[in-house]
Amino acid sequence: MPVNTPAASPASFEYLRDWRGVLVPLLLLLYFALFTSTLEPLLVSLTPVGAPVIYVRDSFINLIGWHLFLVVLAITAASLIAIAAAILVSRAGGADFLPLARSLANLGQTLPPVAVLALAVPAVGFGSWPTLIALFLYGLLPIFENTLAGLGQVRPEIKEAAKGLGMGPMQVLWRVELPLALPVIVTGVRLSVIISIGTATIGSTVAAKGLGEVIIAGLLTDNLSFVLQGGIIVALMAMLFDALFQRLESRLLSAQNH
Amino acid sequence: MIELQGLTRVFGERTAVDNLNLRVESGQICALIGTSGCGKSTTLKMINRLIEPTSGTVLINGEDIRDQQPELLRRRIGYAIQGVGLFPHRTVYDNIATVPRLLNWPAKQIDQRVHELLDLLKMDFDTFAYQYPHRLSGGEQQRIGVARALAARPELMLMDEPFGALDPLTRERLQGELKQIQRMLGITTILVTHDIEEAIRLADQIAVMDGGKLLQVASPAELLRNPREGFVSQLVGGEERALRLLSLRSVGDLAQPADQFELSDDTPCIDAGMSLRDALARQIWQRSAVLRVVDETGATCGAVSLQELINAGGRD
Amino acid sequence: MPFRIDRLGLTLAVAVALVLVLLPLLNLQPNRILPGSGVPLGELLKQSGMQLFLLLLIPTAIVSCLRTQALFKLGLSALSLLALIYALGTDSTALLADKSGFARLALGSGFWALLLLLGLMLTDALIKLELSALPRLLLVVGYLAVLFVLLAGGVWDRLSLMLEYHNQPAFWQQGARHLLLALGSIVPALIIGVPLGIRCHRSPRVRAALIPVLSLLQTIPSLAMFGLLMIPLSLLALSFPLLADLGIRGIGVAPAVLALFLYSLLPIVSNTAAGFDGLDPAVLQAARGMGMSRRQMLWQIELPLALPVMLSGLRIVVTMNIGLVAVAGLIGGGGYGTYIFQGLGQTATDLVLLGTLPTILLAFLAALLIDTLIAMTTREAQ
Numbered sequence: 001m002p003v004n005t006p007a008a009s010p011a012s013f014e015y016l017r018d019w020r021g022v023l024v025p026l027l028l029l030l031y032f033a034l035f036t037s038t039l040e041p042l043l044v045s046l047t048p049v050g051a052p053v054i055y056v057r058d059s060f061i062n063l064i065g066w067h068l069f070l071v072v073l074a075i076t077a078a079s080l081i082a083i084a085a086a087i088l089v090s091r092a093g094g095a096d097f098l099p100l101a102r103s104l105a106n107l108g109q110t111l112p113p114v115a116v117l118a119l120a121v122p123a124v125g126f127g128s129w130p131t132l133i134a135l136f137l138y139g140l141l142p143i144f145e146n147t148l149a150g151l152g153q154v155r156p157e158i159k160e161a162a163k164g165l166g167m168g169p170m171q172v173l174w175r176v177e178l179p180l181a182l183p184v185i186v187t188g189v190r191l192s193v194i195i196s197i198g199t200a201t202i203g204s205t206v207a208a209k210g211l212g213e214v215i216i217a218g219l220l221t222d223n224l225s226f227v228l229q230g231g232i233i234v235a236l237m238a239m240l241f242d243a244l245f246q247r248l249e250s251r252l253l254s255a256q257n258h
Numbered sequence: 259m260i261e262l263q264g265l266t267r268v269f270g271e272r273t274a275v276d277n278l279n280l281r282v283e284s285g286q287i288c289a290l291i292g293t294s295g296c297g298k299s300t301t302l303k304m305i306n307r308l309i310e311p312t313s314g315t316v317l318i319n320g321e322d323i324r325d326q327q328p329e330l331l332r333r334r335i336g337y338a339i340q341g342v343g344l345f346p347h348r349t350v351y352d353n354i355a356t357v358p359r360l361l362n363w364p365a366k367q368i369d370q371r372v373h374e375l376l377d378l379l380k381m382d383f384d385t386f387a388y389q390y391p392h393r394l395s396g397g398e399q400q401r402i403g404v405a406r407a408l409a410a411r412p413e414l415m416l417m418d419e420p421f422g423a424l425d426p427l428t429r430e431r432l433q434g435e436l437k438q439i440q441r442m443l444g445i446t447t448i449l450v451t452h453d454i455e456e457a458i459r460l461a462d463q464i465a466v467m468d469g470g471k472l473l474q475v476a477s478p479a480e481l482l483r484n485p486r487e488g489f490v491s492q493l494v495g496g497e498e499r500a501l502r503l504l505s506l507r508s509v510g511d512l513a514q515p516a517d518q519f520e521l522s523d524d525t526p527c528i529d530a531g532m533s534l535r536d537a538l539a540r541q542i543w544q545r546s547a548v549l550r551v552v553d554e555t556g557a558t559c560g561a562v563s564l565q566e567l568i569n570a571g572g573r574d
Numbered sequence: 575m576p577f578r579i580d581r582l583g584l585t586l587a588v589a590v591a592l593v594l595v596l597l598p599l600l601n602l603q604p605n606r607i608l609p610g611s612g613v614p615l616g617e618l619l620k621q622s623g624m625q626l627f628l629l630l631l632i633p634t635a636i637v638s639c640l641r642t643q644a645l646f647k648l649g650l651s652a653l654s655l656l657a658l659i660y661a662l663g664t665d666s667t668a669l670l671a672d673k674s675g676f677a678r679l680a681l682g683s684g685f686w687a688l689l690l691l692l693g694l695m696l697t698d699a700l701i702k703l704e705l706s707a708l709p710r711l712l713l714v715v716g717y718l719a720v721l722f723v724l725l726a727g728g729v730w731d732r733l734s735l736m737l738e739y740h741n742q743p744a745f746w747q748q749g750a751r752h753l754l755l756a757l758g759s760i761v762p763a764l765i766i767g768v769p770l771g772i773r774c775h776r777s778p779r780v781r782a783a784l785i786p787v788l789s790l791l792q793t794i795p796s797l798a799m800f801g802l803l804m805i806p807l808s809l810l811a812l813s814f815p816l817l818a819d820l821g822i823r824g825i826g827v828a829p830a831v832l833a834l835f836l837y838s839l840l841p842i843v844s845n846t847a848a849g850f851d852g853l854d855p856a857v858l859q860a861a862r863g864m865g866m867s868r869r870q871m872l873w874q875i876e877l878p879l880a881l882p883v884m885l886s887g888l889r890i891v892v893t894m895n896i897g898l899v900a901v902a903g904l905i906g907g908g909g910y911g912t913y914i915f916q917g918l919g920q921t922a923t924d925l926v927l928l929g930t931l932p933t934i935l936l937a938f939l940a941a942l943l944i945d946t947l948i949a950m951t952t953r954e955a956q
Binding site (some may be wrong): 330337 | 866875
């Protein structure tokens with residue numbers, strides 16, 4: 001029978017410690033987003049005389065929502081495409097494409113995210129679209145590369161054994177290769193998400209909705225208070241997602257090693 | 259001559275080497291043998307001060323090793339290990355030249371020495387000197403490892419399971435070469451091994467260790483004839499002891515004058531240099547109780563009978 | 575022997591054909607800002623340059639579909655690309671002949687798509703050629719030099735991109751500044767990061783304390799990092815006017831360099847540690863057993879053997895920084911980012927390209943150079 005123990009039991013402390021990487025940025029993020037006005041006395045000194053101290057053109061929650069919407073949409077699409085492409089080129093039929101795909105993934109790392117963003121503007125114009133496209137395209141690379149690496153590091157004798165047990169190619173893929181490659185794939189998704197959060201910030205220079213507009217507004221009006229608010233919130237958001245994915249990765253890894 | 263006196267090493271709670279006393283005469287090979295974790299490698303590393311003893315002393319030719327800076331001491335001692343540890347970013351030539359360069363030998367002298375050593379190990383200078391180690395086979399790498407250890411004419415050679423990672427055929431060939439080179443150069447050698455065959459084949463003196471303690475020190479023949487109860491007798495092997503004893507002596511040693519036997523043209527032959535163990539094997543295989551012993555020229559120089567082999571390999 | 579089909583080459587060839595038919599190679603704009611309309615393929619094909627290009631492109635596409643000599647494919651696709659660049663340049667004079675003085679010919683989406691596809695063919699052939707690192711670098715640099723000579727010789731001077739280039743007299747200074755900013759922050763990061771990496775390798779406690787902090791820094795988006803650093807720096811400049819005179823101010827170079835320095839630390843530290851972690855213990859034991867001192871081991875054994883892994887950390891840092899300097903253009907850091915954000919502000923596509931293309935090229939060349947170094951240092955070690 002479960003006893004109603006108080007939260008002070010050692011086990012739950014451990015639980016909290018495991019999750020503090022997630023909880024700390026989450027709580028700070030909520031505080032900064034919801035109660036920014038309580039910081040006004042601190043921020044006044046950074047604000048030019050007569051200018052507003054707190055960004056009011058839009059609510060932070062709304063901006064966070066837009067920011068995340070762009071990131072999640074782009075990275076979901078990128079994950080689907082990149083993982084599918086990596087699976088295809090790692091099959092026997094895709095062998096012609098593999099060397100080029102490998103070196104493209106390698107070359108792609110050298111491509112600056114801001115360049116992808118800038119190139120998307122002439123293609124589709126200003127607004128959220130170029131940002132979405134840039135996030136999508138740039139998000140493909142880490143996921144593609146990590147999926148390839150993850151599938152590549154599944155030891156051949158394991159695949160051999162699975163075949164020997166009578167699994168068909170699809171079964172080997174779904175039941176053996178993908179589960180074993182999953183932690184590495186998730187690492188790729190994490191990298192893409194973190195890069196996207198940063199690139200979406202720059203996206204505000206091409207009029208995408210998101211937290212970047214607070215920083216840009218601060219830069220344009222010399223209002224360091226805005227820069228600070230936008231910077232802190234977006235940094236916390238990146239840290240939060242980094243921590244969440246890292247938890248997921250270590251969960252998956254420890255599940256594999258036991 | 260090297261002497262270990264009361265050598266002890268404690269790691270935390272565990273005594274890895276416990277009051278070890280051992281003396282190896284100049285020019286001899288001493289094998290330290292035991293299971294893994296018995297303290298044999300620790301003992302070896304205390305001699306070149308890779309590990310400092312908790313207590314006790316090591317004397318090399320009467321000189322306490324603590325009187326010298328560790329780096330300078332190590333440059334006087336050859337060191338060959340199981341993983342070989344050739345420097346992968348340096349050619350065979352540069353690997354061999356390592357210690358002479360540390361000792362600031364002139365380039366000409368180093369060059370001469372590298373030629374000498376490759377000759378000694380029957381490796382062609384032009385083929386091997388400028389290769390990188392990853393191009394060499396395991397056996398070749400280990401040969402270069404030995405050459406590198408010998409490069410600065412050390413007075414003492416320490417070997418830590420140098421042939422452990424090789425296949426049996428290569429291992430046996432290298433053991434033969436090592437013995438030859440060691441005899442030629444007369445270098446005092448301490449060899450760590452867990453392989454009793456290797457110890458018997460190479461060593462003048464075998465020191466058996468278990469749990470950090472030295473159990474018995476004896477010549478191979480003595481160790482096989484009179485092992486201490488317990489670990490040592492297990493190690494030298496119950497039933498196989500006789501065969502191992504036979505392997506220590508050559509046919510020439512035991513050969514009797516040929517006229518004591520009725521030798522026919524069909525009597526199988528054996529070289530005088532082969533071991534008694536080989537002779538026994540040949541007798542069984544050829545279904546013949548007598549073998550004709552021949553020298554290098556093929557001339558008969560005696561004969562050896564099954565009864566003599568039995569006498570030679572049996573217990574006292 | 576029957577011809578065998580190369581699936582990748584076939585895909586690329588089909589894509590090339592589709593691009594030619596569907597996307598405009600050139601856009602005719604009434605002036606610098608207004609969007610233009612595509613020049614129809616039929617009109618382009620009346621020009622001599624384009625005819626030459628097609629004459630080369632057709633065999634290139636056919637050869638790319640077959641499994642043949644990589645060298646053959648490489649040569650043909652390289653020539654086709656040069657022909658494309660040459661053709662668009664020479665034909666632009668004729669196409670603009672009867673247009674007003676403000677009219678501009680801009681490179682259209684078709685050109686960029688063709689550039690990409692021919693680039694892919696080139697890359698694929700180059701991989702299949704399996705050259706070792708140094709000849710490959712020389713080949714790529716040589717090809718880029720030919721392109722450079724073509725452009726410097728003025729083939730594209732009637733196209734809007736080059737008109738924009740001639741409008742920017744500071745183009746090369748910006749390039750030098752871009753590189754200086756990107757590399758300038760790496761030197762101190764190396765001086766501090768390499769010893770820290772070695773410390774991390776030797777002490778798990780230092781590693782456990784340091785690496786999470788550095789990775790946390792790495793997650794902070796660049797614009798936020800620049801912004802957050804502006805605040806302490808501008809406060810510093812306010813309190814110490816001397817620093818402000820030295821250029822330590824909230825806006826401009828100082829926050830950019832500081833941010834790049836902080837970002838650079840993680841790859842340098844963790845790759846140095848990983849490089850040292852990966853050393854063969856037998857090698858180290860042998861080195862010590864032969865009487866090398868700590869310093870000799872570090873310089874003669876450990877550093878040379880860890881170098882390839884350390885260099886791959888450097889590759890990450892250099893390419894990352896070249897991209898980040900472009901973002902620094904937003905806070906007045908200078909470099910090609912200035913053109914990108916000015917161009918975005920004025921909706922002048924050519925100015926955006928003038929900032930973006932050299933940024934990509936710099937990052938690409940830096941990566942290629944370091945790849946060559948990595949290959950050369952591992953060839954000896956492996």
